[in-house]
Amino acid sequence: MNVHSSEYIEIELAAREPKPFFPHYPSEYEAEIKEFTSTTGEPWKWWGHTHTPPPKHGTPPKYVGRFYLPKKQVEAKVWVPCPCCWPNHRKFGRKGGLIAWFPDEKVIRLIGPECYAALNQEGHDVAIADLKRREKEKSELDYILRCLGRLPEWLAAINQMVLIAYQADQFFPMISSRIHDSLRIKLWRHIRNGTLSVTEEIAGIRVGRDGEPEEYTERLSTPLFQLEGAKALNPERKLITPTLEEMRIALKKLSHFTEETVRTRPAQERLAISKELRRILRCVQTMQERLRDEMRLLGQVNINRLRQWATDPRGPVDFEIERKDGELSMRGRKEYNGIPIPEELRTNYLPTVDLPLE
Numbered sequence: 001m002n003v004h005s006s007e008y009i010e011i012e013l014a015a016r017e018p019k020p021f022f023p024h025y026p027s028e029y030e031a032e033i034k035e036f037t038s039t040t041g042e043p044w045k046w047w048g049h050t051h052t053p054p055p056k057h058g059t060p061p062k063y064v065g066r067f068y069l070p071k072k073q074v075e076a077k078v079w080v081p082c083p084c085c086w087p088n089h090r091k092f093g094r095k096g097g098l099i100a101w102f103p104d105e106k107v108i109r110l111i112g113p114e115c116y117a118a119l120n121q122e123g124h125d126v127a128i129a130d131l132k133r134r135e136k137e138k139s140e141l142d143y144i145l146r147c148l149g150r151l152p153e154w155l156a157a158i159n160q161m162v163l164i165a166y167q168a169d170q171f172f173p174m175i176s177s178r179i180h181d182s183l184r185i186k187l188w189r190h191i192r193n194g195t196l197s198v199t200e201e202i203a204g205i206r207v208g209r210d211g212e213p214e215e216y217t218e219r220l221s222t223p224l225f226q227l228e229g230a231k232a233l234n235p236e237r238k239l240i241t242p243t244l245e246e247m248r249i250a251l252k253k254l255s256h257f258t259e260e261t262v263r264t265r266p267a268q269e270r271l272a273i274s275k276e277l278r279r280i281l282r283c284v285q286t287m288q289e290r291l292r293d294e295m296r297l298l299g300q301v302n303i304n305r306l307r308q309w310a311t312d313p314r315g316p317v318d319f320e321i322e323r324k325d326g327e328l329s330m331r332g333r334k335e336y337n338g339i340p341i342p343e344e345l346r347t348n349y350l351p352t353v354d355l356p357l358e
């Protein structure tokens with residue numbers, strides 16, 4: 001052992017004294033230890049820590065939790081000694097350490113994250129798997145509690161969203177049907193990728209096979225505009241309202257849980273609840289994105305672009321469409337003048353259900 005190493009550190013005798021004060025799994029000390037280490041950066045000075053190497057053949061520890069050093073200390077790379085392997089040298093701390101409880105000796109050691117594995121790999125693997133399971137359960141519980149706090153707000157947003165979706169489900173298929181069936185314009189195939197293109201014919205002269213100059217024309221597809229919300233006019237557009245309604249009911253079912261009842265459920269059941277929450281929220285968000293996109297179709301600038309493209313002689317379709325204030329008009333083989341756009345679709349206001357951080 002190099003006493004003169006810059007990493008050498010003198011450890012107080014008190015730290016080495018065995019402290020068999022913990023006959024039971026000491027979960028109640030986890031918060032205190034975390035607080036102590038993350039403020040002092042000196043885990044070996046915690047009053048309950050035993051700074052001796054664990055016996056090689058004893059019962060493997062249980063990992064109560066993880067502890068961390070102060071951020072500034074990690075940045076300065078000032079590490080801490082480990083009772084298992086380097087009791088007098090600053091050796092670990094970059095990724096924090098483990099609060100290890102040794103039931104045979106009834107002691108707690110604050111050790112490096114991989115240290116006990118060197119003594120007993122299998123014992124370490126079992127203990128770390130158990131810790132990870134508990135950490136996962138904890139994070140699922142936290143997730144559920146975060147969600148529960150926001151359920152009333154989300155339900156209100158979905159209620160409003162349903163009103164808008166209902167109008168969209170009526171309005172867009174009606175417009176699409178009038179364009180495709182009544183005006184007999186094959187619009188969808190030309191707008192489905194969100195680009196409004198026209199075909200340009202370019203004439204030129206080139207040298208032919210016989211060596212003589214010859215004229216030729218080339219047809220080039222040229223994008224004119226981007227069209228937002230084109231999917232609203234898909235003839236096979238799926239309804240949004242029934243899915244939103246279903247999600248509203250599913251979410252409402254979860255709203256009878258309180259923090260108290262969730263905490264007392266078995267872990268397995270909590271996992272099912274958090275999965276269900278994720279499923280509902282993802283689904284609502286998908287519907288919300290669809291609706292937001294479709295509502296953009298009716299924007300004045302967007303409709304103006306569609307109008308200009310639809311009457312362009314170089315374009316693949318020929319009909320008129322225009323928006324004036326709250327009304328849409330379309331003209332071709334037939335005329336539809338002044339179709340009222342539902343109030344809910346005249347603006348781009350959409351309530352949002354934002355996912356909480358995982």
Ligand SMILES: [Zn+2]
Nearest residue numbers: 082084085115
């Ligand atoms: Zn160690």
